[in-house]
Amino acid sequence: MxxxxxxxxxxxxxxxxxxxxxxxxxxxxxxxxxxxxxxxxxxxTGVIKGYVVEYGQKFVSTLVSAHVSIKVKQKLTTKTNVELKQIPQISELYAISGEYDLIAVVQAQSTEQLSHLLDDIGNLDGVERTTSAVVLETKFKR
The missing domain is CATH 1.10.10.10 (Winged helix-like DNA-binding domain superfamily/Winged helix DNA-binding domain)
Structure with missing residues (x-):
């Protein structure tokens, strides 16, 4: 305690x-x-895991963010997760219930870079399909 x-x-x-x-x-x-x-x-004791860099608002406001829903071939889930972790533009990866298996939060420096990133994710061995939602505006973040 x-x-x-x-x-x-x-x-x-x-x-x-x-x-x-x-x-x-x-x-x-x-x-x-x-x-x-x-x-x-x-x-x-593991209460503090590490220290991270927090981006400044000026830099963050220039990034293009998207939530990418990913359907994975079940036998390749572990391999796909490892490969997704190697992509530096993916800041978070969640296992979810429903039609898709994962949601990745990605941040790119341009829509062009985002497009290439989405292609890279879709071409990973084990990824069956993806659906993306580009974040237009952040209403609040805690």
Missing amino acids: LSKEDERLLSMLRANARTSISDLARMLNLSRSTVQTRIDRLEQ
Whole structure:
């Protein structure tokens, strides 16, 4: 179970993972060594998996996003998932119920790049068919 200090520390790291240990310690009113020990423990116990780059709004607003529904040959599901994971423009992949087996969230720098990306996905061994929905506008994101 996380302490209140751990929860506050995680909240601060989610807001800016590059905040220095000294600044975190100051904001939490704890010593630097205590904060470092807490971070180490949170990493070792798997609460913190890693640190990622968050794109700036200016860059994100130039990307073309799409949700790609993918029907996969059942015997090739694992192979297809591994190949999809190798495509850097796929940010998320979900297994779903219904007519399609997967939904991939893709981001491209242009509609032309998106078109090539969709062709690449459709041509993967194990992919039977795809359907794409281009995101026109994000109403909100949490």
